[in-house]
Amino acid sequence: MHGFANPKRFLSLAAWLTPLLMLSGLVVSAGALAWGLFNVAPDQLMGETVRIMFLHVPTAWLGMGGWTTIAISSLAFLVWKHPLAAIAARAAAVPGMVFTAICLATGSIWGRPTWGTWWVWDGRLTSMLVLLFLYAGYLALSQAVEQEGGSSKIPAIFGLVGAINIPIINRSVVWWNSLHQPPSITAGKSAIDPEFLGPLLIATLGFSLLFGGIMLARMRALIANVQAEARLRRKAVEVA
Amino acid sequence: MIRESLDQWDFVILAYVVGVLGTLAMVGWSWLAMRRAEKRRDEVKRK
Numbered sequence: 001m002h003g004f005a006n007p008k009r010f011l012s013l014a015a016w017l018t019p020l021l022m023l024s025g026l027v028v029s030a031g032a033l034a035w036g037l038f039n040v041a042p043d044q045l046m047g048e049t050v051r052i053m054f055l056h057v058p059t060a061w062l063g064m065g066g067w068t069t070i071a072i073s074s075l076a077f078l079v080w081k082h083p084l085a086a087i088a089a090r091a092a093a094v095p096g097m098v099f100t101a102i103c104l105a106t107g108s109i110w111g112r113p114t115w116g117t118w119w120v121w122d123g124r125l126t127s128m129l130v131l132l133f134l135y136a137g138y139l140a141l142s143q144a145v146e147q148e149g150g151s152s153k154i155p156a157i158f159g160l161v162g163a164i165n166i167p168i169i170n171r172s173v174v175w176w177n178s179l180h181q182p183p184s185i186t187a188g189k190s191a192i193d194p195e196f197l198g199p200l201l202i203a204t205l206g207f208s209l210l211f212g213g214i215m216l217a218r219m220r221a222l223i224a225n226v227q228a229e230a231r232l233r234r235k236a237v238e239v240a
Numbered sequence: 241m242i243r244e245s246l247d248q249w250d251f252v253i254l255a256y257v258v259g260v261l262g263t264l265a266m267v268g269w270s271w272l273a274m275r276r277a278e279k280r281r282d283e284v285k286r287k
Contacts, residue, residue: 018274022267025267026267028264033256033260037252037256047248048248048249048252049248049251049252051252052251052252052255052256052265053254055255055256055259055260056255056259059259061241069259094266095266095270096264096272098262098263101260101262102258102259105258105259105260106255107253107260108253109251109253109258110251112246112251113246113248113251140286145244160257207263208267210263213267214267216272216274217270217271217273217274218270220274220277220278221270221273221274221276221277221278222277224277224278224280224281225277225280226273227281228277228280228281228284231281231284231285232284235287236249
């Protein structure tokens with residue numbers, strides 16, 4: 001694992017992995033969404049709106065997965081001081097934030113015909129909204145540290161502290177009364193009809209591949225910026 | 241009594257438009273930002 005912390009080795013791996021993950025993610029996600037949209041029967045209770053699940057659930061998992069990646073990478077950065085770990089944490093923030101926003105938007109669109117309201121301030125929805133704000137704060141903090149030259153430890157600590165919200169999101173439907181349904185898929189068990197489970201799992205795989213591709217693209221962009229800035233600084237010193 | 245009649249497909253289509261466009265925009269933006277950053281680094285190296 002530590003071998004991949006070498007930026008040169010990482011970049012040679014990411015050069016072919018980035019387009020591969022993005023293209024395969026697009027194909028698999030498109031296939032799963034088309035399957036869910038055109039090939040699945042309406043649900044007995046939810047009717048046609050069950051199809052929103054194939055977008056909503058994968059983006060919810062990846063919204064939480066994004067922050068888990070930030071927390072693990074931040075811990076790796078704080079413990080082993082790998083600069084690549086700090087870059088990985090920062091790179092996970094954009095896809096994590098966008099998937100969280102899509103999860104909130106699609107959940108709200110699903111809620112209107114199902115619950116009769118676009119939004120309720122219950123545990124699950126509120127903790128997911130808090131996650132969106134945490135992402136915005138993390139990105140702003142990382143940007144400020146980069147521009148002002150502060151310590152990368154500050155966003156790493158923020159990333160670790162913010163991880164408290166992940167188990168809160170996960171358990172919110174169990175701890176508090178909620179309009180949101182309880183967990184349908186737990187370790188080894190599923191309450192979802194197999195007809196829905198197929199496209200749901202494949203959509204999750206497709207969006208996960210996209211997440212990986214976007215994260216690698218962000219890492220490559222951040223590394224290229226660091227390398228360009230370092231070279232410009234070196235040149236400025238030589239000229240002086 | 242007034243009953244609101246909602247076409248569920250309108251909500252399904254709206255959710256898919258938001259989700260698919262948001263995802264595609266993020267994929268496109270991250271790819272272009274990466275290419276731009278790597279091009280700038282290569283130009284700085286050449287100078």
